Amino acid sequence: MSPVTSGNQRARRQLTTQIKDSVRDLRNQLSMLNRQVGTHLDLREVDLDCLDLISRHGPLSPTALARQAGVHPATVTGILDRLEQAGWVARERGPADRRAVTVRALPERGREVFALYAGMNGAMDDICAGYDEEQLKLLADFLRKTTEAGATATGDLAGRG
Incomplete structure (x- = not known):
């Protein structure tokens, strides 16, 4: 292997490490931003995560939300109870099957969230x-x-548990 190739490989490894480090730094920074937003809105981090999923991908069934959020369905019930009580989401029963429930975000409250993320x-x-x-x-x-x-x-880690 020529020294140029070896130097190129080293430079590539260094750039790849910088990218991985930057992604981790971004994750940490966004986590801090989300904590601040959650504090301003009096929402737990997991509640804010679920609200975001409902806002972007909803309306969703509680089962679909649990799957997308990676949390147990029983946990989603508590999250939805809190979000509904605080006026962030509405649960709606299906007209054909009253047992079927979907959850949608309330747009007027969504503006509050958007305002807090305006800087970012x-x-x-x-x-x-x-x-x-x-x-x-x-x-x-x-x-x-x-x-x-x-x-x-x-998914791989979840499969180990």
Whole structure:
């Protein structure tokens, strides 16, 4: 192996390590931001996570929410009770099957959440403005694949339990 190739491999490993470290730093920073948002809204972190899933992917059944959030269905019942009591979500019974329940986020409350994330959303818009369309496609692809890898790793760990 030539020294150039060895140097290239070392540089590539260093860049890969920087990316992994940056993803971990981002996760930590977003976790801190979410804790602050949760504190302002008087929501537990898991409640905020479930509210986000319902807002983005809802209406959802409690079973689908439990699966997407990675929590036990009994835990989802408590989360939904808290969110409903606080006016964040509404449970609705199906017209054909009264046992079927879906949960939807209440849009008027969603504006409160959006306002607390406005600083981060604005910063993301500014960051994205500095990239051209091809670079944005590359970043979107990287983040999608990283999210999928995280889901796979989570599923693998859950299968061990």
